[in-house]
Amino acid sequence: MLPLIAYWSGLGRAWRRKRMLALYWFFHTLCAAAAALPLMAVAVPQLGRSRLGDELMRQFDLAWLAEIASAAGAAAPAVVFAILAASAVLLLGAVFLAAGAVPLLAEEGALYSPETFWRGAGRNFWPFLRLALYSFIPYGAAFAIAGLLRRGAQALWGEGLAARPLVLADYARMALLIVLFGLISTAMDFAKVRLALSGSRQSLRACFASLRLVWRNPGVVFWLWACFAATGAALAWAYVELAVRLEGGGAALVVVLVLLQQAYVLARIVLRFAAWGAAAELDPILRPLPAPEPTPAPVPVHDYQI
Amino acid sequence: MRRWLIALSASLPLCAQLAPPVASYDIRASLDAQKHTITGEQTLTWVNDSPDTVPTLQFHLYMNAFRNSRSTFFRESGGQLRGDRAAEDGWGWIQVNSMKLEDGTDLTPRIRCISPDDGNPDDCTVIEVPLSEPVRPGAALRVSMRFTTQLPKVFARTGYRGDFHLAGQWFPKIGVWETKGFRYAEKSGWNCHQFHANSEFYSNYGDYRVELTVPSRFVVGATGELVKRTDDAQRGTSTYWFAQPSVTDFAWTAQPGFLRVERMFEARKQTTPEELASAARLHGISLEDARLSDVKMIALIQPEHAEQTERHFQALATALKYFGLWYGRYPYRTITVVDPPHGAGGAGGMEYPTFITAGTSYRLPRDVLTLELVTVHEFGHQFWMQLVASNEFEESWLDEGFNTYSTGKIVDKVYGGTSLPLTVFGSNLWSWLRLPKLTQASMDRAAHVGTPVRDPLATRAWEFYDSSSYSINSYSRTGVALRTLEALLGEDTMARVMRAYHQRWRFRHPHSRDFQQVVQEVSGRDLDWFFSQFVFGSRKLDYAVSEIRNRRLDTPVGVFEKGGGKQTVTAKEARRRDEEREKRGEKPQYESWVKVERLGDAIAPQEIEIRFRDGHIERRAWDGQGRWAKFTFTRAAEIESATIDPQRRYALDVNLANNSRKADYNTALSTQWSVRLLFWAQNTMLWLTALV
Known part of the structure; x- marks a missing residue:
């Protein structure tokens, strides 16, 4: 029940932050636009002039993609650099916005205002960024475990004439990797909440403490992650089913498609908020905050009077 | 072996003889499934179907490509082919243990490795054997050979893995004697190339009769028809007889697990x-x-x-x-x-x-x-x-x-x-x-x-x-080149070309010019420009519509000769005249032009389709020779778009997107795709947010 309670509570916390949701979506979209611009500059202009543009893009013609790659020619390194730069923009933007949103979702009574959002973003950005970089350690470990499993399967069945055991082992390895990624991702949510609530800047400690929390409560964390993963998958399914019906339509349908795309993005942001909110809900239950340092009793003011 | 072959020939209503046999093989081979070796003996019947007297024989020993890392195949491939890597402990080779003529002459001591393509002294994928008596035109020569083949671990189309065996290019195979003037031969001689990394094979037609002995638990498949099978319970082996006339090669496979x-x-x-x-x-x-x-x-x-x-x-x-x-x-x-x-x-x-x-x-x-x-x-x-x-x-x-x-x-x-x-x-x-x-x-x-x-x-x-x-x-x-040819000739003509070429050269050895000849015969067109650029040449084809301009022909301004005197038309006057014309319902005239360019070095005749805003379509032909050409029109409508090669006949054109151009930028398309890219970036960012 605990994961479900946290899940619903997370959704509730997200729902109560509608203004923050709008602000988050807006700046999220700005970052994405900054990242997408170089790609637009490469892919779109040539076809905007071509009579075949509609046809080539609708069919996602392989030959046309090859034409673009070929036409890029000497500019290819610049395009690769643009893609890398775009990825960096996306990563920094993601961390910055999360740094603003998490404190407001973690503290039930906190009042939202753009100022508090940006203040939180500024205060928590560096700890969150460090946390993002430290998170490569557990993700790397998950990859290493999966790699070892692959080697083991190869050693056991690699020389055989049947692919079946290797393929089944690959499914199992893939499933394990997905679950490990899910657990690590949830652990990083707990770490963010802890960093935001405690005002601590010790990202590495928060990272490992949260991984320890997951290690001690694997069932609760797994089911919490599973709830969000299932919701995300359902959203993706619904989006694809609707989007394919709108593809290739007239101007009105294109507008509807754009609205649908943004609704999908919004829904995913809500899920992200809900995941942070759920982590904030569970954190004190699974890992109570240490008792506050005893504060000295206030000294009567008149004792200082000369 | 001869006995069953005679019996086989008498009893078997094999396919009709389809091609005159030049190189026919009677092979008896057995597989050692533990060592993955094939021990064989074969009798080759080679018919000299040329007008030449042939003084030597040349054979392919393809399997020696996998003998060591100094073979031409390995030097060229680096031990990798088609995404596959040669195993370090899985070398393959073939050894000719003896070679004799029908009269008992032992040719074994005369065998020597040669490297006609690259002179690599370490390559032994071709051997040459001088004959004491040359083979006269029309004569047949019988050569008996004993050989051992070690299959490599599966690599480059052949070999073994576990108890799976695929025996391809596994026996000594005679080259093709090409007389002067045959295909590209400038003088008579053997066409017997070494085994290269980027290469396949070439051989004469012949009749194959092959007897394969393998452990009984193996399921066997091979070229041709299975004539019979016998089992030797004592040895635990089975022997399969396969026969196939009029083919160029023989391959087989054996594995116990096959369904x-x-x-x-x-x-x-x-x-x-x-x-x-x-x-x-x-x-x-x-x-x-x-x-x-x-x-x-x-x-x-x-x-x-x-x-x-x-x-x-x-x-x-x-x-x-x-x-x-x-x-x-x-x-x-x-x-x-x-x-x-x-x-x-x-x-x-x-x-x-x-x-x-x-x-x-x-x-x-x-x-x-x-x-x-x-x-x-x-x-x-x-x-x-x-x-x-x-x-x-x-x-x-x-x-x-x-x-x-x-x-x-x-x-x-x-x-x-x-x-x-x-x-x-x-x-x-x-x-x-x-x-x-x-x-x-x-x-x-x-x-x-x-x-x-x-x-x-x-x-x-x-x-x-x-x-x-x-x-x-x-x-x-x-x-792509053949699809281009199809578009140029028409689908039906191309279908006739392909069938005519196939039928004319069935059971024969054509070369590229033979195909060109058939194409020209069937289509009735001279296509040397196509073949010289795209088959025998390496020209790049890229034509583009590079510019569209529309200019309204307003009343001209300035000083004009009129009635022996000079008349000045001011901008104001010109505007007035234009407005009057519009009021009368006269459509304005436009001078429009389209520029097309040849960006590649290939030259091909082109058609250009120009569409005007009033729905009118003009077509122009261009021989495609110059680097560019300009087509000018004066009409009561602007050019909306232009397309070079509107029927898309030239699939060889390396850039299809630049084959057409619109006068107006397609804002809807670019907006739609910009929004889509934005959506993808948003989602990527959300994944990053979820992970870190």
Whole structure:
């Protein structure tokens, strides 16, 4: 029940932050636009002039993609650099916005205002960024475990004439990797909440403490992650089913498609908020905050009077 | 051995003799499944069908390509081929233990390795044997040989893995004597190339009778028809007799685990009367000539692919039908398809006469047509390699490229394109995401466009710039070139060209100029410009519409001669006159022009289609010779767009997007795609947010 309670509570916390949701979506979209611009500059202009543009893009013609790659020619390194730069923009933007949103979702009574959002973003950005970089350690470990499993399967069945055991082992390895990624991702949510609530800047400690929390409560964390993963998958399914019906339509349908795309993005942001909110809900239950340092009793003011 | 051969010849109503036998083999071989060695003895009957007196013999010992890392094959390939890597502990070789003539002359001491292509002293994939008595024109020579072949671990189309064995290019095989003037021969001599990394094979037609002894637990498949099988319970071995006349090679496979399944291709059930009538009408032949024959299809399938057995048969039946209807009936009585096991992919996707290897994977999604593509393609080599036996060493485009073209037409027609494998837990996301199917035409063109044009199509296999250039030119670019030719000639004419070429050169050895000759004969057109640039040359084709301008022809301003005097028209006056004309309902005139450019070095006649805003369409022809050309129009409507090669005949053009231009920028399209890219970036960012 605990994961479900946290899940619903997370959704509730997200729902109560509608203004923050709008602000988050807006700046999220700005970052994405900054990242997408170089790609637009490469892919779109040539076809905007071509009579075949509609046809080539609708069919996602392989030959046309090859034409673009070929036409890029000497500019290819610049395009690769643009893609890398775009990825960096996306990563920094993601961390910055999360740094603003998490404190407001973690503290039930906190009042939202753009100022508090940006203040939180500024205060928590560096700890969150460090946390993002430290998170490569557990993700790397998950990859290493999966790699070892692959080697083991190869050693056991690699020389055989049947692919079946290797393929089944690959499914199992893939499933394990997905679950490990899910657990690590949830652990990083707990770490963010802890960093935001405690005002601590010790990202590495928060990272490992949260991984320890997951290690001690694997069932609760797994089911919490599973709830969000299932919701995300359902959203993706619904989006694809609707989007394919709108593809290739007239101007009105294109507008509807754009609205649908943004609704999908919004829904995913809500899920992200809900995941942070759920982590904030569970954190004190699974890992109570240490008792506050005893504060000295206030000294009567008149004792200082000369 | 001779006894059973005589009995066999008497009892067997084998296929009619289809080609005069030049190099026929009677082979007896046994497999040591533990050591993966084949011990064999063979009698070669070679007929000198040339007017020359032949003083030596040359043989291919292909398996020596895998003898060590100093062979020409290894030097060229670096031990890697088609994504496969040679095992460090899996060398292969062949040794000729003895060679004797029918009269008892021992030729063994005279055997020496030669390297006619690169002079590599460490390569022994070709041997030469001087004869005491030259072979006179028309005479037949019988040579008996004993040999031992060590199969390599599966690599480059042949070898073993576990108890799977694929024996291809496994016996000493005589080269092709080419008399002066035959194909490109400037003087008479042996055409017997070393085994190169980028190369396949070339040999004469002959009759093969092969006796294979293997452990009884093995299931065996081979070129030709199984005549009989005997079991030796004491030794635990079985002997299989196979026979096939009029083929160029013999390959076989053995593995205990094979599921052997047979189906009949029943020609009457597979083709409708309308299809036969249509083929007969198109090619001007009788219905009887158009009719196909029944063929026994044999599949040797891995047990874990059992559920894909019918897919193999369907693909084979599709190929038998269309290759038969288009080029002529398949003349043999069997076709065997082998499904290599996991880890033996290097033996997959290969063609031998009446025997092909395909390739699939465990739980291959239904909409991923790798299995169908490779099966249809390898079967296609029965037509472009086996029946029309061009020299694969020297002109790979004539077999691989022709087959890519034919395969693509069949797969696109019957299956409508394929999904790519984007599998997660065995389910293909490609279909779920409703991504469009990819046609062979599109995939071939993508490969052509994405690879620089560096070599002519007709290049000797080992003389291409690199292996990528070899494969793109031999396969995809040829496919694109033939599609271009089809568009230029028309589909029906091209169909007649291909059938005429196939029929004329069936059981013979044509070269590229022979194909050109057939094309010109059938189409009645001089296509030297096409062949010289795109087959024997390496020209890049790229035409573009580079500029569209529309200029309204307003009343001119300035000083004009009028009535012997000078008249000045001011801007104000001109505007007034224009406004008056508009009020009268006169449409303004526009001077418009289109500039087209030749960006590549290939020259091809072009058509340009110009569309005006009032719906009017103009067409102009351009010989395509100059670097650019300008077409000017004065009409009461502006140009809306211009397209060079509007019928898209030139699939060889490396940039289709620049073949047309609109006067106005397509804002809707760019907006739509900008929004889509933005959406993808938003989602990527959300994934990053979720992970870190």
